[in-house]
Structure formats: structure tokens, C-alpha cells
Amino acid sequence: MEKIGVFVCHCGSNIKGNVDTAAVVEQISHVDGVAMAVEYPYMCAEAGQAMIRNAITEHGLTGVVVAACSPRMHEATFRKAAERAGLNSYMVEIANIREQCSWVHRDTVSATKKAVALARAAVAKVHRNTPLHPGESSVTKRALVVGGGIAGIQAALDIAEAGFEVTIVETTPSIGGKMAQLDKTFPTLDCSACILTPKMVDAAGHDNIAIHTYSEIEKVEGFVGNFTVSIRKKARSVDMDKCTGCGDCWAKCPVKRVPSEFDSGLCNRTAIYTPFAQAVPNVPVIDRTNCVKFKTGRCGLCRTVCQPGAIDFDQQDEIITENFGAVVLATGYDTISLDKFGEYAYHDSPDVLTALEFERMTNAAGPTDGRIVRMSDGHKPKSITFIQCVGSRDITNRGKTYCSKICCMYTAKQAILIKDKYPDVDVQVFYIDVRTPGKNFDEFYRRAAEEYGVKYIKGQVGKVVNVGDTLHIQAVDMLEGRHMDIQTDMIILATAIQPSATAKTTAGMFSSSVDQNHFMTEAHPKLRPVESHTAGVFLAGCGQGPKDIPETVAQASAAAAKVIGLLVKDKLMTNPCTAATDEDLCNNCGLCGNVCPYGAITYESKLTASVNNALCQGCGACVVTCPSGAMDLHGFTNRQLMAEVDAICK
């Protein structure tokens, strides 16, 4: 005879406030097989867990149902508690009466009725549960980091320092990411390159770190501990081993008018190029779409001047396949296109810049050697206007619904940098709200306004018109209720940021999900902020959500710590909720193998299908495909789910 114990949690007032827990206990105690039912304020607290443990030993429970918060919160907690008392942890089921009952229904009577139904369904399921035992799988003690920005570099360095091999895959020709493009960093104003380049060099020189730049993830197979990843190393047309980085090739390259990606298009580069002077690796690539040799077959000057003979026009894309135990996705961000924001005259005037373009301009290593000039005439501007929230907090199809988070602070930084160089330039900022939470952040913003005399105007710009050599701005000062028709020499737009274009596909390849804005989704917004939904895949940086450098670095180190925690293990427990064939029923028809995404089903015995438990992830596609019911899924068997359906429909 089954003896099932039901434990109803109050979760303080979170559940009890809306569900009559005493009534749930009363009603569930009459259900067949329920040996005991109790309620307690906090089942997840040690005292609550002790109640479960004691009840298992005292009443000889064969199954446990905890009616509490979502299983995503505490299923593991209660399973461990049962295990400690000698009950197989898979004999525990959770009835989710908080997230899916007390929090979403206001009427106590009907919410209580639903809570009883959910508990009854869980009891019905436990009746059909069988003890399950996790298997073991090995761990490949190497990590993959996708993205070579500051997040990727930091994660790689931390993992490598712990003694594990790391491979960084970066799409552009150099690691460094967006941080390499920045001038100074807020709120300390230390030089971005000065703090980044040593890390880049460290990563390049580290024995445990391999860097593949100009490379992309091609294909991913496997699962936590055992990912097999194919990496496409795009043809660089330059032999990495022979190249000395002397620069003769790009000095001679006749194609000199390709807009430089690194300098945000403010100046041009050659067809064979390294993105910037401190690039790692310091090996150029040939941009084949612009190279004369690739377009017409004539030229080849770079090969002529290259003394080590590193130029190789015949180089092909190379696919390498490596095994990894864990992955960090640090795919970073891009700024949004301003095509839909015609009112800011971005495409009409070279003097309207995005903030990232301005970073290059104010950078001493940038195209203007750090001089702030109008791109139209090279003159120093007398007044500069910043416009905030360009495309951020915008629910129309033009922009992004979220706050890009970094703009308020970098605008204050850029305003200070201007005032520092040219105190006589008028600087004004049109803002909706100024948001500066963070250590020393608000002080920094106030310094811009108080010490440097940056004018902050609460209001927005409606239209910018490029008239002759000045920009006419039509705006409103919300506090004075004043309309403003003003002229300015230069405009800097705080353009919204978005996940880089590869984020969605990359996440998809690792079976990890993205949200409606294509930011990668963390496993839990508060408690598991660096883990993805896929075991063994971790998140860092702006691919997961807008964040500044310190936050990015913190998240990268956190992800690295998670990776290290995984890689130090010799064996991983595998999910015992895998599919299995009933050999008496299976007639080997082969339908199940067609739908298995992991290739876990084989038919070697010639008589029945067999499932490789290490490969099976327990999705259940095969079970539904099997017409005879020979295939079934542990933990979610046909009979368990049928019992739940029956109980819930009562």
C-alpha cells in the first residue's frame, strides 16, 4: 500500500494569504494513498525539511508531495531532504501552489480549490513514480568562450588561471571587443586601452588559452561535460605562423577607402588590415570583398612586399572540431541602426555622431588624434548637444523597450571629457531621466553638472535640421515648459544597444534561449544570473543584458567560477529522466530514432531500439512518436501523465 505524505507550505503569507492551507490539508488527507498531510509556514526552512525527513522515517512514507513554490525553486531542496531520510529523491513531487496558484488568483475559495486539484494531481503522479538513479558521465576538462570582448577575456583568464584549457572564439580579426574602442571609462576616467590591453596580452600569452579570431561557431553537439563544437576559422589569407606583424602589407595596399569598423567609420582602412595597433593577434586579414586581388585577380602587392611570405591568397576556411566540458557565451552588443530615426539628421549631417563614434574621436589613438572636431569642416565646435534615450525605452517598432543602462553614465563621461579639453565649449544634454545608480556614479554625474557646467535639460529633441554649417534643434524644456529653437555645432546620440546579431543563432546552437529582445535568458533572474537554461552553458556580458564594464567583468568572473566548479568534477550525475524501451513491446520500427535530436537511439540489437542514457536528454519526442507505447520516459511516463490528467480533470 502506498503511503504518501503531503506537506503544504504557507510560504509566510505568500501562499496562505490566498489559499486556505488548512482546507488543502483536510481535503488532500482523504485522497487514496495519502497517509498524512500537514502544513507549515516555511517548508524550505531547515525545520520544514526536518518535518519531511521525520515523517518519512516515522510513517514509512513511500512518496512525498510538497505543495509549495515552483519546482524550479525548491524541487532539488526537497528531493535532497527525502534522500537524506532514505527515500529515493524521485519519489518526491511538487505541487506548484505559489507561482501558479496563490500569486495569480485573488479569490481564496477558488484558489484553494485549485490548490487541492494541483496537490491531488501530484499525489496521483507519485502513485506511479518509481525510484530513479542518476547515471554518470565524464567531463572534458576544457572550456569554450564565445566572444573575445572584455567578458570573454576575463572569463578565459580566470578559467585558465585555475588550470583548465580555454579556447576563445571571436568573429572579428582581434580580441578586445567594444572596450578596445572606448577612450576613458566612467566614473574613474582611467584609460580603457591601458587597462584592457594588458589583459589581451595576458590572454594571448597564456599557456592554457588558445585564441581563434576571425572565426565562428559552426556546429554544436553534445551536452554538459561533453560538448563537441565545430569552429569555422575563416580564411584570413595570411599565414598566422609566418606573419611578423611588420605592417608592410597594409602600408602598400592600394585599397585605402574601406570604412574602418574599429573607428566606427570615422576614417578608412586598407583591404588588408589589422583593426587597431594593439590587435591580438597582431596578424592582418584580407577583407576579400574589397581586395582588388580577389575582385579582379590583379594586384597582389601585399604578397610582393611580405618578406616572410605570409600572404596566402589560396587559403580556405578551415573547420576545426574540439571537445569542451563547459561554455561561456559572451557575444556582446551592437548599437541599433538609426535608419528609422530620421528626425535626428544622423544620415544628413556628418556632425551628428553616435556615442561610440564620439569615443573614437575623443580617443588619442583615434582618427583625429583625440581632437574634437566637426567631421564636416574640421573646425572645433562651439557647442555640443547630447540627446539621450535614442531608441531606448521606446515601445514602438522603431526602438527597444528597455533602458540601455550605460548611456547616462557615458554621456556624463563624454561631456566631462569635452569640458576637460575645451572648457569654452557649451555642452548640453537633453534627457528624460538621468539614471546613475552605482558606486560613485551619481557623484560623477553631478560633477559634470556642477563642476564642469554641463547643462542638463529635462526634455527631448523633436527635430534636427542641418542648415548650412549649423544644426538647428527644435526641443522642449519640460521643467520650464519652454519651447527651444537652438543651434548647435555637433550632436551626439545616445543610441540604444542591442545584443549582437549572432546572439540568437549562437544561443540556439547551444540550445539556450533568448528573450523577446534577443538577449540570452538566464536560468533564474535572481538566483542563477550567469547560467543559461542549458546545463554547462554560462552567460557573461551584454549578450545577456545591458551592463557596464565592472558588471560585465563581475559576471564574467562569476561565469568562470561556475565553469571551474564544473570542470573540477571528474564525473557528472546525469539526469535519470531518460527514455527507455520496453523490449516486449518494441518492434524495432525505427520511428523513434528519426526524431531524436541527440542520436541517442540505436537499433544495433536488430530486435529493439535501445537508448544511450548518456546522450538522451529526456525530451520525450521519441515517446510520442512510438505508436505502441514501447518507448517511455522515466519521470514523465505515459501512466504518470495520464494519472495527472485524470486527477486534474476531476
Add this chain to the structure above:
Amino acid sequence: MQITDFNPNIVAFCCNWCSYAGADLAGTSRLQYPVQVRIIKVPCSCRVDPLFILRAFQRGADGVAVCGCHPGDCHYATGNYYTRRRMALLHNMLDFMGIERDRMLLQWVSAAEGAKFAKTMTDFVENIHMLGKNTRLADWRVVNAGNNETES
């Protein structure tokens, strides 16, 4: 305000990775939806056997929803592609046999779409209210026996 005393019985199969988490998010965000919706967790929407759906109807469910990750976002890479085909066929098949289309719903709800989950369920229950009690697929022996059991 509901004038009728019809209290529909709604079963929602939610995949563990997206829709169940989306339903949880509706909870943490305190977004209200009709109390008649009861969720059964499955690892993936592709774990939902047409038999479960028919069984739910047989046992007196007035509406059955199947929720999974958006196409392309399946935790198991391809599960919901099969779900989509299977459910489309089943849906048409039930319609062909004279069962109201609106009694069955397939919807993609991501882990970030708590609001979508609440709205989907609210709209679904509203549709079921308009359709009224499921009389065409329910096995009244079972449904009545079930009612007696709870009353006794």
C-alpha cells in the same frame, strides 16, 4: 462578471524550459489569469501525446492548451517542430470530427513571457466560456463518477 455558473475545466501542458517558466513568471509578476487553468509540467511540448489531450477531454476538460518554447528556441533543439506538426494535424482532425477548434490551443510562450502566458490563458478561458461545456468528447460516465467521488 460571469452570469452563468459554468465553471470550465482547463488543462494546460507546459514545457519545463519555456512555458512552465513563463507561467512562473506570470506568478512572480502577480499577473492574474483565470483560476480554472491547471498546469501539467512536461519536459518538452513534444512530450504531449494526443492521447493525453483526448484523455483530458474524456475526463471532462473543456479546453486543453499545449504551450512550448518558440520555434527555434526549443531546449531540445527540435522538439517543438514535431509538436507543431503533430498538433496541427490533431487540431484539424478534431475539427473534422465536429469538435470545436477553440477547445484546443497551441501557443508558444517563452520563459520571459509571463504576460503573454496570462493573456493567452485569459483569452483561452474566455473562448471556452463562449463555447460552453464540452459535451462532445466527454465520457459522462467518467465525468459523473468523478463528481460523485469528490462529493462523497
Add this chain to the structure above:
Amino acid sequence: MLEIMKQRAKELLESGRVVRVLGWQRGDFPNLREPVFFTTAKQLDNLEYDRFCAANLSKYLIGTDVPTLAFLKPCDTYSLNQLVKERQINRQMTYIIGIGCEGSAKLTDMEENGTLERCLVCTKTVHAAFDELIGEDAAPREKNDRFAGVGEIEAMEIAARYTFWQDHLARCIRCNACRNICPVCHCKKCVFDNTKYDTAQRANASAFEEQMFHIIRAYHVAGRCTDCGECNRACPQAIPLHLLNRKLISDINHMFGEYQAGTDTETPGPLTNFDIEMDKEVGL
């Protein structure tokens, strides 16, 4: 033609190429030919082939582990291919003689024009697999809109559709003939007979059981059904079961692209396959 068939069968049997022959012989009724395995040349004198040989012989080849000659009409070969694809028939153990077909007669009809509906709308007039051919494959039928019946039901009001199926399915006696004769219903034990789902066959007390059974029966062969029409022919209660199958075939053709099960032995079926781009159009 029958004489040529007998002669070839005897040759193959005597040469040892095959050890048995699958064909038809006279049955209990004048209008019924029953499937039979012949193992001697003498027995082969009883071989029959005429318009009363409606039975699809493919299913009898399941599990064949001795070289077997089978006479298959064009439509039967689609079932053969499907069963080979599902690894129920070892093609190496079979020798298929494709035989020409001009349509089979209804079981209950001795009249000249009493042709089976499935033959009137036949689309599978060319053999999909064979080792040799005897006789001519018939020309494709003039009237071959096999989905007309489906369309008629689709055009009905929803209540009428429900009544239509209630009336038909209420006659079901759960004899399982439809299931037993279906070539692709080859499970060792049907879900309605095993304990895996708690759906084992119940007393015929509620119409719902019949609906459930017939929906699932049709659904389980979706994408695998070759539209051979045997379920319809076998049903003693004249329930138009083929309409359920054809509804699924028609939906599959519309939503996932034209597909004929049994055309070959490799292509994955539409329910064990997907097309990301095409399926975007699939709405509910």
C-alpha cells in the same frame, strides 16, 4: 495471365529461389479470395487472381525469414515499401512479382460495376517496387479525386460533422478488424491492448471510447498510411474509416508538402520530420 503467374511461381519454387509463394485462393464465399502461402507446385494449381483478390498481401510478409515470392498489385507495393522502411519486412527475403490490376470488387457486390471505391479513385496504379512484372499496369483512373469525400465533410456545419461521425462511430463494435488488417498497424501490442497508457480496451458503454480509438488509430498511422483502403474494406459495420485517413493525408499534403507513404523506403515520414521554413505557415 493467371497461367503465367502459376508457371513463374512453380519455376521459382522448383529452382529453390523461393520456398513459399504468397497469393490468393478461393475462399468461403464466391466473391472472396483469401490470402494463402503455397509451398508446393501442386498447391499452386489453386492460385487465383481476379477482381475478387482485394486483400493487400504486404502485411503477411512481416517477419518473413525464408525466401518468399509474393504477388502484389500496384497499390500493395506501397505498403511493402512502407513496411521495409519500418524494418518489418526484410526485402532480401522477398521476391516480388508485380501483377497488373484493373480494380477490385466490393466484398458484397457481384455486379460488374461493383468496384471498390478505393479503386475508382486509385492514384497508385504503378508498382513502387517489384522484382519482375506480369501483366499491364492499368492507366490512372479518370475519376481520381480521392479527397472529394473529405471535402464534403469539411463543407458541413460543425454540428453536422459531429453528428456524421457520431452516427458512424456509434456502430463500431470494436472488433479491431480495421486495426488487424492495416499493413502499418504492426505494433506487437496495440496501445489499446497494453497497460502502458491505462487505455486498454474498455467495455463499449460510451461512444467516447470509439471516438478515442478511431482518432488515435488514424493518428498513429498518420504519415505512414498509404491509403490502401483495407480498413474500410474490412469494417463489418461499413464505417467510412478511410475518410479519417484521407483527411490526415490531405492535411499533410497541404501543410507539409505532397507526400505519398510507401513511394520509397528511405524518405522520413512527415511526422518524424520538419521543415522550418514551410512549417512557419502552419497555424492552429
Add this chain to the structure above:
Amino acid sequence: MHSNHTKNELLAISGADIDRCMKCGRCSASCPSHQAMDIRPHQFVSYAADGRVDALLECNSLWQCLSCFACIQRCPRDVKPAQLIEAARLMVIRQQGENYIDPDEIPGLLNNDVPQQLLVSAFRKYRK
């Protein structure tokens, strides 16, 4: 006067969701008629949120709005100020209907000093 009734009517006619407004002012900054307006688009939204609809019905801005919809196009929150203004105009026009004579009043107004034609025209106007 703060009136929920008129506020609801204004919102119902306009279909605008004013709770979304985050008071950035981009609507007014985009408005080509701002100089002639006594209540500018962003204020219009605030007035409506506040229920001060009567002030809106009397303001000059109603008749200065060019319905160019720049405010709608540039509003990051999809608040639709121009539709609010259009709705207020409609409310004014509908109110004007109430100034005209109701059929029941006519017998009481009949006297020999008033030309009948005047009554007929007053009755007819805006009635069809």
C-alpha cells in the same frame, strides 16, 4: 472640474493609452504649431491624465493642431497625443449638438414674434 466621465470619454474616443507617457516631451518638441498653442501636446497628455478635460475642451490648441501626427510618429511610448487632441475636438463638436433645439421644446417656443423658419433651421442643423 475633474471628471472621470469626460476623461473616460476622451480616452475611449482617442484610443490613446496615456499611462504609458514618461514625460519626455518629444511630442511637443516635434510639434510645428507649438508657438500658437496654449496647451502643448505633452501638457495635453498630462491634463488628460489629471482629468482636467474641461480645460482641454476650451483651449486654443485644439484648433491649432495641424494633425501632422509628428508627435505620434516620434513618441517613444506610442501615446498618440494627436489622437487625444482629435478626440477633444470631437467632444466639442458633439457638445455643440446639445445647443440645438430638441423637438419637445418647439411647442413652448412657438410665438408669433419668432419667425418659424428660424426654429426649423435651428432644429435641423446638425441633426442629420
